[in-house]
Amino acid sequence: MQLFYAPDIAPSRYTLTEEESKHCVRVLRLGRGDTLHITDGQGNLFCCRITDDDPRRCTVEVVSAEREFEKLPYALTVAVAPTKNTERFEWFLEKATEVGVSGIIPLLSEHSERRTFRPERGEKILTAAMKQSLKAYRPVLHPLTGFREAVETPLNGRRFIAHCAPAHSPGGKAYLADTLRPGEDALVLIGPEGDFSTAEIDLALACGFEEITLGSQRLRTETAALAAVMMASVVNNSQFIIHN
Amino acid sequence: MQLFYAPDIAPSRYTLTEEESKHCVRVLRLGRGDTLHITDGQGNLFCCRITDDDPRRCTVEVVSAEREFEKLPYALTVAVAPTKNTERFEWFLEKATEVGVSGIIPLLSEHSERRTFRPERGEKILTAAMKQSLKAYRPVLHPLTGFREAVETPLNGRRFIAHCAPAHSPGGKAYLADTLRPGEDALVLIGPEGDFSTAEIDLALACGFEEITLGSQRLRTETAALAAVMMASVVNNSQFIIHN
Numbered sequence: 001m002q003l004f005y006a007p008d009i010a011p012s013r014y015t016l017t018e019e020e021s022k023h024c025v026r027v028l029r030l031g032r033g034d035t036l037h038i039t040d041g042q043g044n045l046f047c048c049r050i051t052d053d054d055p056r057r058c059t060v061e062v063v064s065a066e067r068e069f070e071k072l073p074y075a076l077t078v079a080v081a082p083t084k085n086t087e088r089f090e091w092f093l094e095k096a097t098e099v100g101v102s103g104i105i106p107l108l109s110e111h112s113e114r115r116t117f118r119p120e121r122g123e124k125i126l127t128a129a130m131k132q133s134l135k136a137y138r139p140v141l142h143p144l145t146g147f148r149e150a151v152e153t154p155l156n157g158r159r160f161i162a163h164c165a166p167a168h169s170p171g172g173k174a175y176l177a178d179t180l181r182p183g184e185d186a187l188v189l190i191g192p193e194g195d196f197s198t199a200e201i202d203l204a205l206a207c208g209f210e211e212i213t214l215g216s217q218r219l220r221t222e223t224a225a226l227a228a229v230m231m232a233s234v235v236n237n238s239q240f241i242i243h244n
Numbered sequence: 245m246q247l248f249y250a251p252d253i254a255p256s257r258y259t260l261t262e263e264e265s266k267h268c269v270r271v272l273r274l275g276r277g278d279t280l281h282i283t284d285g286q287g288n289l290f291c292c293r294i295t296d297d298d299p300r301r302c303t304v305e306v307v308s309a310e311r312e313f314e315k316l317p318y319a320l321t322v323a324v325a326p327t328k329n330t331e332r333f334e335w336f337l338e339k340a341t342e343v344g345v346s347g348i349i350p351l352l353s354e355h356s357e358r359r360t361f362r363p364e365r366g367e368k369i370l371t372a373a374m375k376q377s378l379k380a381y382r383p384v385l386h387p388l389t390g391f392r393e394a395v396e397t398p399l400n401g402r403r404f405i406a407h408c409a410p411a412h413s414p415g416g417k418a419y420l421a422d423t424l425r426p427g428e429d430a431l432v433l434i435g436p437e438g439d440f441s442t443a444e445i446d447l448a449l450a451c452g453f454e455e456i457t458l459g460s461q462r463l464r465t466e467t468a469a470l471a472a473v474m475m476a477s478v479v480n481n482s483q484f485i486i487h488n
Contacts, residue, residue, distance in 0.1 A: 230471060237419055
């Protein structure tokens with residue numbers, strides 16, 4: 001299956017962008033009558049037939065549409081401080097998209113190594129990863145957000161802060177994969193290399209966040225962020241057996 | 245803690261290589277009497293004191309040694325086909341080391357995109373990741389191994405093959421994170437982008453391998469390999485709570 005991305009697609013007729021048209025007609029050698037799939041990144045998967053294979057304005061007609069294509073039973077948002085090395089953060093964007101994430105919030109925290117964030121490349125990576133892993137949902141890449149705003153913004157679902165300091169709350173830290181339950185929506189905060197400050201951890205707890213650990217290993221920021229994404233996936237895929 | 249790697253260290257006296265000496269004395273500005281930690285990558289962590297801060301031949305004396313430093317309660321080996329894009333495989337080597345893996349077998353399978361493997365860069369990445377994540381165990385990077393040899397070599401522990409085709413065995417595929425139990429040693433085979441061939445899957449099953457799925461998402465080869473590593477980590481960290 002070849003997946004194209006068209007956020008503005010509206011049945012029953014659509015003309016691909018010049019770049020997608022070229023890819024479709026010149027690279028993939030698709031022609032009139034051939035079928036291809038298009039997603040709007042909002043969960044809709046359209047099966048389309050090419051009516052005009054113009055390499056600059058390839059036009060298709062929508063044959064059928066599937067809503068909420070492979071919708072995940074949970075919504076996970078990860079707020080993570082961009083890494084000093086941009087490639088590491090971009091790698092996280094790709095992997096999180098493959099494994100499954102609803103949103104990513106580049107987090108500006110006290111010890112952040114990178115205090116600016118340019119979304120252009122990140123957006124491209126999200127689109128490429130969504131198409132490559134054949135998903136109809138495109139993760140939302142939020143703008144760079146300050147720590148206070150991130151913890152004070154109301155959210156449906158559980159809210160967690162992963163940090164390396166000793167637990168501030170008497171109950172200690174739970175292991176994310178143990179405490180998260182199938183179907184639960186969640187926001188997970190992942191700090192910079194220098195970890196969250198004591199004040200940030202206290203503020204998060206005051207806002208109702210739960211302290212968590214991601215395990216006994218020392219993980220880089222982007223690895224910790226992906227670990228959170230994979231744990232949510234494991235929790236929701238558990239008891240998942242393919243019989244065929 | 246600053247960790248150095250010296251596979252040949254033998255108490256009670258050791259002279260760092262020229263490169264490590266320079267890093268130690270010139271970059272970190274460590275001098276006579278300062279302490280540093282050295283691992284042999286075999287589980288030994290040596291606490292050392294600098295006796296001669298020569299920037300080319302820095303010599304230390306071993307003050308104390310800790311055996312089996314943070315030894316994992318399980319041994320996981322991942323056999324995975326090197327990706328066409330070498331960086332993706334190298335990325336896996338780094339992340340698997342951080343999360344925890346005992347060995348990596350570059351796998352040569354029927355649909356492999358890359359049929360040669362040069363270990364030099366990979367070995368450097370394993371060392372850097374071990375030092376960066378403060379581990380005393382260095383994963384073993386095996387030579388490029390043919391599929392038949394990989395599945396016919398006897399191994400203590402459970403053996404799994406992850407593939408995307410319908411299950412060959414009547415029992416279907418189990419989800420790795422469900423079937424793997426804490427403390428179990430395991431070998432997991434991860435195929436190339438084109439997946440394992442039917443013949444390879446049948447051969448593995450004939451050799452006693454269990455068919456597994458890594459979940460419902462379509463993962464790239466290196467992402468699937470890391471997912472297996474993270475699942476083993478989750479299984480072994482489960483019920484892991486930090487109270488302090």
